[in-house]
Amino acid sequence: LSDGRLLVICMYIVTTAIGALSIILNYTIDRPFDYVLNPYWSCLHLVEMVRMLDTLPNVFKAITMRAEQLLHTLALGIYAMYLFGVFAFIFFPNAMVGQNPESCNTPAMCFAVVLEWGLRTDDVGNAMAEINWLHEYKAIYFIFTVLYFLLITTILLNVIFGIIVDAFGQLRDDQDQLDQTIHNECFICMQKRDTFEDPKINTTFEDHVHKEHNVWHYVCFIVQISLKPKTELTGTEQYVLDELMKGKVDWFPMNRGLATEKNISDSDVTETATEDVEAKDTEAA
Secondary structure: OOOHHHHHHHHHHHHHHHHHHHHHHHHHHOOOOOOOOOHHHHHHHHHHHHHHOOOHHHHHHHHHOOHHHHHHHHHHHHHHHHHHHHHHHHHOHHHHOOOOOOOOOOHHHHHHHHHHHHHHHOOHHHHOOOOOOOOOOHHHHHHHHHHHHHHHHHHHHHHHHHHHHHHHHHHHHHHHHHHHHHHHEOOOOOOEHHHHHOOOOOOOHHHHHHHHOOHHHHHHHHHHHHHOOHHHOOHHHHHHHHHHHOOOOOOOOOOOOHHHHHHHHHHHHHHHHHHHHHHHHHHHO
């Protein structure tokens, strides 16, 4: 049940059955569609587009990966709007009524007006009746509307949008880093492409990852020793199987390869021969 894909498939099956059953019953017994047996349940199949398109899941990831920050910022915004609602109820409740004379009879109702109109129209002043310039609370009214515009509409909403945009940027950077690693680093030995650009190494990075350290060869090897009877395992195979059971990959040739090790061995031999020649020349001198 923890597999999200399985739950989506089950949803497809159930909604398809409900939609088909509703159509069959409508044509056979001429019954009207209700809320349960309704063919419109089939519209949920469009959720499959989210899975098929690579970019759409990032929309949900950008929100969920920063869910804690978004919730804290949203809670701060709701608290600030509640303070605005209480402030309006104390000083000018009559100005908050607008076209509805009962919209600001309590602090909670004023908060609802501020929350709805402030977010829906980006300006809480749209829900308020104009106050004459000679009114005693005109200055407070002006400060109230300007502060709401600055704190809620301009700063708070942009902070929320900034968190989401920043999450998109992080997802893009992570994907670029992953693509860079996949195309320029061996999955088995972790050696980089630059290592094989040395002219002393007689193989290329592509040959290395497709022949010497082919990932599928290792997968087949793991499957083989996993299915092989324990009595038929060699010492090496038994060691690898034990490491796998422990969740370890120490048996992987980390930073090692046949071509690179051969190059190192040849370099060591060359160095030793050079040192021997230099020692003999020194003795002869």
